[in-house]
Amino acid sequence: MDPEVAYRAASGRDPRFDGRFFLGVTTTGIYCRPSCPARKPLRRNAVFFPTAAAAVAAGFRACKRCRPDSLPGSRHWDASGDLAARAVRAIRDGVVDELGVAGLARRLAVSERHLHRVLVAEVGASPLQLNRTRRAHTARTLIEQTSLSLTDIAFAAGFGSVRQFNEVMLGEYGVPPSALRRPGAGAASGRAGALGPGDPASDAAPTVVLRLRHRAPYDAVAMRAFQRAHAVAGMDLIGDDGAFTTGVPAPHGTAVATVDWAAASADHLTVRIRPADIADLTGIVAKLRRWLDLDADPQLIAEVLGPDPIIGPLVAARPGLRVPGSLDGAVIAMLTVIGQAVSLKAAAVFAARLVAAFGTSVSDSGLHAFPTPQTVAGAGADALREIGLTGARAAALHALASALARGLELSPASDRAQARRELLALPGIGPWTADYIALRALGDPDAFAPGDLVLRKSLGARTEREASAIASAWSPWRGYAAMHLWTSSAYLP
Known part of the structure; x- marks a missing residue:
């Protein structure tokens, strides 16, 4: 570097x-x-x-x-x-x-x-100590922002017992959990009483409303537009007020999460979460934060990109632009392959057909979860061609799903170099696809696709080497620079 x-x-x-x-x-x-x-x-x-x-x-x-x-x-x-x-x-x-x-x-x-x-x-x-602190932070957010009982919060944050919850919170914050409750905490609807892991969503899991904080500025308009452009019928729902609802994979079943864009403020986004099991809530919140890129530091990124003669004016025009992440790396990868060399509209049609054919119902929400890699791999390339994919793209999707089913890991915890090598070894997956998956599924802030035609045109570069040379000045935030270029050209890959 x-x-x-x-x-x-x-x-x-x-x-x-x-x-x-x-x-x-x-x-x-x-x-x-x-x-x-x-x-x-x-x-x-x-x-x-x-x-x-x-x-x-x-x-x-x-x-x-x-x-x-x-x-x-x-x-x-x-x-x-x-x-x-x-x-x-x-x-x-x-x-x-x-x-x-x-x-x-x-x-x-x-x-x-x-x-x-x-x-x-x-x-x-240790791993357990790190996870304990993570649970404590989630518990404090729930205590301060919801009216859930402390017993419910203990299980929602992942603690195995109320006693453990009390001990950890006292150790982390020096006060019992009850002392952290703020007057007028936000509402959380659902069944009253103690909740435990395994309770069915329809009877136990409440709908929790949380304010997910972020560093200002945050370009909510751009993120909302990206969500609308990539919505898949049957899997995602856009409300009359612009609220975006989708499923979030979780251990006890897919949760339903809604980003209430109308309630967004300068320092937080409001989300409504209905988990299949209250014990899944901590992991769901982590996925939502990654998906919405809430942990980025826009001021730091602007310090690097702002002075650049190419990217600087774009940063000034759209301060706080974020890079959409993923709720499930495998889903992002499969959607990326489906959308290769076709328009966003066509890709959404193919994805909707796949969800309708092989997706599973999400509780009583009316939504369906995207089919798992195992399901797509088991369907076979012939079945994938029936949704409208070309033979080559159906074969590429089937090969990717098979690799994911065998254990290919695409998440922020992945070895990025190894994941890229494994992706490029699959038929029908080239450098652009691998770079885009690195940006969104692996969470690599420096991922950049020099072969992208829109990026090269925006930069006036004739070759990938020229594009890479120009973009080198933007490291380690080349992913954000790419997002600015795509957004300014009204292209949302």
Whole structure:
């Protein structure tokens, strides 16, 4: 990574860059991860290394705050850093609640003991401790914003018992949960009384209304337009007031979530969530935040893109433009393949036919969930051609679904380089598709598709190499630059 690009990424303390490079401070002789909370050095005092081993070899010692080392000098140390970053992203997205620590370790292709050792060494906490803090943060949001009982909140946040809930909240915040309740907390409808994991949605799971906060500015108009353009009949619903309703995959069944755009404010979006099981709520909120890109820092991105003569005017015109993420990486990947080389309108028609043929009903919402990779793979290429796909595209969709069913992982916890290699090895999937999936499903903020015709035309580039050279100045936020170019041309891939 170019030193100037690396410095920009480190200035934002974005954990998505952990494992990609390490920051050395010449005045102190210490090296850190990009997300280290310590004060960032002046540019002239910062040097960068591709691995922690290289930093150690240059005479730097590990920071005691961000702990970029566990085995200083190990040839595997750069891989360990990437493992920690992927694990933290997976824990944030609720993998531990869904699969347990053992399941998280299997997903990351390491032993449970090794995962524990790496996380304790690098971030100072075990997987269970990180997940406990995540549950506590969710619980506090529910306490402050809803009228759910504390018993309901305990299960909604993923705690196994009320006693555990009380102990963790007291340890995290120094006060019992009841002391965190604010007068006039928002309403949450549903059955009163204690809720437990496994209760059916129709009888137990309430509809919870939450304010999901974000850093201002936030271009809600652009995000809303993107949702409308990509809506799939039968899977998504657009209300008369513009509210967008869709299904959110969760362990106990697909939840129904509605983004109430009419109630959006300068610092938050309002969402209504009806989970199949209250215990799924924490993971659902994490997916919604990723889908709506609520954790980005628009000021930091503008500092990099704003001075650029090409992107700068676009950033000024649309401050706070975000990159839509995904609720399910596998679904985004399959929709991307369906939409290759056709218009958005045609892609929506094909996707709607697929949902109608193979989707499953979502409770009593009237919506259907997109078919799973196993279902699409089992249907066969011939059945996929019947929805209108060409033979080549049906074969590509079937090959992708089969790979996903076999274990191809497309999520923020994925090894991005490995996922790209596996995608490009599939028939009918080229660099553009792999780059777009990296941007939306893998959550890579620096993903850029130099082969995209609209991007090349906007940049006046004749070749992919020229487009890549121009875009290099925008790292590590090339994904946001691409979104500005697409939006300015009224093209929504």
